[in-house]
Amino acid sequence: MLSIAVAPTQNSNSATLTEAPTCPKCGSPMARRIAKQGANAGQAFYGCSTYPRCRGTMPAS
Helix, strand or coil, X not given: CCCCCCCCCCCCHXXXXXXXXXXXXXXXXXXXXXXXXXXXXXXXXXXXXXXXXXXXXXXCC
């Protein structure tokens, strides 16, 4: 029987993840969202994860 050894690999995706910013109004983590309507439709932004309780937003850069 043939056995094949596989070397462990490091997950390269974990290095590219960034932490979500905190909301400037309430301090909760923010979620990356895409604007669906209005002048900014299709553009990314950060919105508070506690929406609609908090309506804090900031541009995604």
